[in-house]
Amino acid sequence: xxxxxxxxxxxxxxxxxxxxxxxxxxxxxxxxxxxxxxxxxxxxxxxxxxxxxxxxxxxxxxxxxxxxxxxxxxxxxxxxxxxxxxxxxxxxxxxxxxxxxxxxxxxxxxxxxxxxxxxxxxxxxxxxxxxxxxxxxxxxxxxxxxxxxxxxxxxxxxxxxxxxxxxxxxxxxxxxxxxxxxxxxxxxxxxxxxxxxxxxxxxxxxxxxxxxxxxxxxxxxxxxxxxxxxxxxxxxxxxxxxxxxxxxxxxxxxxxxxxxxxxxxxxxxxxxxxxxxxxxxx
Amino acid sequence: xxxxxxxxxxxxxxxxxxxxxxxxxxxxxxxxxxxxxxxxxxxxxxxxxxxxxxxxxxxxxxxxxxxxxxxxxxxxxxxxxxxxxxxxxxxxxxxxxxxxxxxxxxxxxxxxxxxxxxxxxxxxxxxxxxxxxxxxxxxxxxxxxxxxxxxxxxxxxxxxxxxxxxxxxxxxxxxxxxxxxxxxxxxxxxxxxxxxxxxxxxxxxxxxxxxxxxxxxxxxxxxxxxxxxxxxxxxxxxxxxxxxxxxxxxxxxxxxxxxxxxxxxxxxxxxxxxxxxxxxxx
Numbered sequence: 001x002x003x004x005x006x007x008x009x010x011x012x013x014x015x016x017x018x019x020x021x022x023x024x025x026x027x028x029x030x031x032x033x034x035x036x037x038x039x040x041x042x043x044x045x046x047x048x049x050x051x052x053x054x055x056x057x058x059x060x061x062x063x064x065x066x067x068x069x070x071x072x073x074x075x076x077x078x079x080x081x082x083x084x085x086x087x088x089x090x091x092x093x094x095x096x097x098x099x100x101x102x103x104x105x106x107x108x109x110x111x112x113x114x115x116x117x118x119x120x121x122x123x124x125x126x127x128x129x130x131x132x133x134x135x136x137x138x139x140x141x142x143x144x145x146x147x148x149x150x151x152x153x154x155x156x157x158x159x160x161x162x163x164x165x166x167x168x169x170x171x172x173x174x175x176x177x178x179x180x181x182x183x184x185x186x187x188x189x190x191x192x193x194x195x196x197x198x199x200x201x202x203x204x205x206x207x208x209x210x211x212x213x214x215x216x217x218x219x220x221x222x223x224x225x226x227x228x229x230x231x232x233x234x235x236x237x238x239x240x241x242x243x244x245x246x247x248x249x250x251x252x253x254x255x256x257x258x259x260x261x262x263x264x265x266x267x268x269x270x271x272x273x274x275x276x277x278x279x280x281x282x
Numbered sequence: 283x284x285x286x287x288x289x290x291x292x293x294x295x296x297x298x299x300x301x302x303x304x305x306x307x308x309x310x311x312x313x314x315x316x317x318x319x320x321x322x323x324x325x326x327x328x329x330x331x332x333x334x335x336x337x338x339x340x341x342x343x344x345x346x347x348x349x350x351x352x353x354x355x356x357x358x359x360x361x362x363x364x365x366x367x368x369x370x371x372x373x374x375x376x377x378x379x380x381x382x383x384x385x386x387x388x389x390x391x392x393x394x395x396x397x398x399x400x401x402x403x404x405x406x407x408x409x410x411x412x413x414x415x416x417x418x419x420x421x422x423x424x425x426x427x428x429x430x431x432x433x434x435x436x437x438x439x440x441x442x443x444x445x446x447x448x449x450x451x452x453x454x455x456x457x458x459x460x461x462x463x464x465x466x467x468x469x470x471x472x473x474x475x476x477x478x479x480x481x482x483x484x485x486x487x488x489x490x491x492x493x494x495x496x497x498x499x500x501x502x503x504x505x506x507x508x509x510x511x512x513x514x515x516x517x518x519x520x521x522x523x524x525x526x527x528x529x530x531x532x533x534x535x536x537x538x539x540x541x542x543x544x545x546x547x548x549x550x551x552x553x554x555x556x557x558x559x560x561x562x563x564x
Contacts, residue, residue: 029337049537061418063387069398073352097407098345099379099437101306104347109354113547116351125379127409127432129439155381164446164455173455221412269381274427 002101002189003196004118007221008088010056011249015275017056018091018223019268020253023064025215027254031261037071040064044079044088048243052086059223059251062094062215077116088120091223091249097125099132107136121146123200123223132222137181138195141188147194148169148223151179152210154202154230154275155246156281163210167238172211179216194247195220203232203240203250214243222248228255234274250275284471285402285431289503292338292371293531297557300339300505301550303329303361304537307347309536313543314453319353321344323334326361329539331338331394331548336554341533342401342507344376350419361497369423372401373524373531377432379407381414387421389418393427403428405482405505412462419463419479423470428478431463434492435514441508456492462500476529485514485522485532494542500550505528510537532557 001009006047023033023040029047033039044060051058060083060106065076083090095105109115110122121140124133126149133149140147152162152174162174179197185197199217201207203226209216222241226232227250252271259267283291303317306324313328315321326342333340342365347358365372378388392399393406403422406415408431415431422429434444434456444456451458460481467479481499483489485508489496504523508514509532520527534553541549 022384024387034431035507060389061384061389063378063384066399067387067390067394069391069395070352073355077352094382095407096345096377097379097409098437099439102343102345103351104306105306105343107353108349109345112349115349117348125377125407125409127379127407127443128435128437128439129441130444131439132437153381153410155410155414156380158409158411159411160448160458161409161411161455164448164458166442173443176446178441182506205417 002144002192004192004194004221005218006120007057007089012055014054015272016058016248016250017055017272017275018249018251019047019051019055019056019256020251021060021251022257025258030258037068037075040068040072041078044075045082047264048079048082048086048088048263050268051088054265054268056089057089057091057249058083059091059093061253063127069204073117078119079120091121091123091148092117093117093123095123095125097127099128103132103136104139105262107139111140113141113143121148123148123150125150126177126232130177131184133181134184137184138188140213141196146198146221147198148198148221149177151199152201152205152207152212153176154204155224175211175213175216178212180217182220192219198222198247200225202226203230208254217244219245223251224248225251228252228271229258235278237278239273255265284426284474285422286474286476288402289371289428290476296338297554298530298532299337299339299550299554299557300341300531300533301329301333301538302533303340303342304535304539309539312540315419319350319357322350322354323357323360326357328363328543329337329546330361332550333370335381335552336547338368339371339373339531340365341373342374342375355399362399362401365399366418366468373403373430374401375398375405376563377405377407379409381410383416385414386421389421389538393422393425395425403430405430405432407432408459412459413466415463416418416466419466420470423467426478428480428503430480430482430503432458432480434483434487434489434494436508448504454550457493457495457498461492464498464502474501480504480529482507484508485512491492499526502529505533507533510534510553511540516553517560518548519557519560
C-alpha cells in the first residue's frame with residue numbers, strides 16, 4: 001500500500017488526531033524525567049505506549065532529540081522503532097531542506113529502507129525552491145513513504161514571506177509551492193487516491209489570504225499544527241478545512257503531553273472523543 | 283572575541299578558502315572508505331588533518347552524516363571535536379529552520395556551550411519567516427558564535443521563490459530576509475565590526491536581480507558556495523563580490539575532496555594559492 005492509502009485508512013479508523021512527541025525541557029521536568037537523551041527516550045516510549053491503539057499517527061519533533069546530539073538521535077531511533085512495532089504511522093517533523101545530493105542524504109536518513117531513523121513520512125522546507133524537492137518526492141513514493149512540504153504556517157512571522165508574489169504570477173509563494181509540488185508528485189504518482197505527498201498548513205491559517213487554493217490542495221494529505229494549545233479546536237476542523245477535512249491530520253502536542261505520563265492515555269481518549277463528536281455533528 | 287572577529291582574523295590569515303566536508307557516497311568509495319558512519323568519520327578526520335594550518339574555516343555538510351543516523355551523528359561529533367582541537371572555525375551546514383521552542387532546540391544542538399554537536403556557526407533557513415530566527419541570532423551572539431541565514435542561492439530552482447515580491451515592498455524575498463536579519467542582529471550586536479550573523483549567498487547569484495542590495499549585506503560575513511566544481515573561480519571573487527569581498531568565505535567541496543586522501547593537502551595548497559594570487563592581482 002502507498003503511504004497515502006495507509007494514512008487514509010488510519011485516519012478513517014482512528015480520526016484525525018495526531019500525537020506530537022515533543023520532549024521539551026519543561027515537559028521532561030514536568031514528567032519527572034531528566035533533561036537528557038535518556039529522558040527524551042523515556043518520554044517518547046511512554047507517549048508511544050499511550051498513543052498505540054488510540055490514534056493512527058504520531059509526530060516526533062526532531063529538534064528536541066537533536067539537541068542531545070548523537071545520544072538524542074539514538075533515543076529517537078528507539079522511539080521510531082517502538083512506533084513501528086506499535087503499528088503507528090510516524091511523521092518525522094524535521095523540516096529539512098537542501099538541494100541535489102545533499103537533499104538526497106536527508107531523504108536517505110528519514111525515508112531509506114535501512115535507515116535507523118526511517119519514518120513513514122518527513123516534513124521538508126522549500127526555501128531553496130520547491131522544484132529542488134522533486135528527487136525526494138520520487139524517493140519517498142518509490143518506497144511507499146510520504147513527504148509533507150511546508151506551505152503555509154500559522155506563526156505570524158511567516159506571513160510576509162509566504163504571501164510574497166512570484167513575478168507576474170498574481171499568486172503567492174505558498175500557492176506556488178503547492179502547485180509545483182502537486183505537479184512534481186503527479187509525474188510520479190499519476191492518479192493517487194489519496195496522494196502520498198502532502199503539505200503542512202497551519203490550522204488557523206487563512207488559506208485564501210495566503211493564496212492557497214483548496215482546489216490545488218485537494219487530494220493531498222494536510223498536516224495541520226495549531227490544534228489544541230495553539231488555538232484551533234476539534235469542533236472547528238470542518239469549518240476551517242471545508243472540502244479538505246477528510247485529509248487533515250490534526251496535530252496536538254502540548255494539549256496532550258501536559259497531562260503528564262500517568263494521565264496521558266486518558267487525555268488522548270478525551271481529545272480523540274472531541275474530534276469524533278465534531279465529525280458526527282459537523 | 284566575537285564570532286565575527288574570529289572569522290575576520292581567520293580570513294585575513296588564511297584567505298577566503300573554506301573546505302567543505304562532504305562524505306558523499308561517491309567520495310567515500312573514491313577514497314577507499316566504507317559507505318558508513320565509520321567511513322564518514324575517517325573521511326572527516328582526514329580532511330581536518332589536511333585543512334589544519336592551511337585554511338581558517340571548514341564546513342561539514344550535516345546531511346551526509348545524518349544519513350547514517352545516530353552513528354553518523356557520533357562520527358560528526360568526533361569530526362567537530364577534531365576541528366576544534368585543530369583551531370579551525372567550523373560552520374555546520376545544517377539549514378535548520380523552525381519556530382519558537384523547536385528552533386531553540388536546534389540552536390542548543392549546534393551552538394550550545396555543552397552540546398557535543400557544537401560548532402562555531404550554523405546555517406539556517408528562513409521559510410517560516412526571518413523574524414522567527416531572532417531568538418537563534420540572540421542565542422548565537424550571546425555565546426560568541428554565529429549564524430548564516432540562507433538568502434540567495436545559486437541553484438536555478440530557487441529563483442522564483444527568492445525573487446518573489448513581499449506585498450507592496452518593491453523588493454524580493456531574499457532582500458526582505460537580509461533586511462530583517464540585519465535589523466534583528468543590530469538589536470543584539472549594535473555596532474559590530476564585523477558582524478557575527480551572516481548570509482548564504484551563492485557565488486554565481488546575480489544579487490541585483492535577486493533584490494539583494496550590497497549596502498544591506500555590508501558588514502555581514504558571506505558564506506558563498508559555488509566556487510570550484512560549481513563554476514566560480516578564485517580569480518572571479520573580487521569581480522563577483524565587489525565591496526563585500528573581504529567578508530566572503532569561498533566554500534569548495536568537490537574541487538578539493540576529489541583529490542583523494544593522499545593528495546588532499548596538496549590540493550588545498552593549490553586552491554589556496556589561487557585565491558592568494560587573485561587577491562594580490564585583483
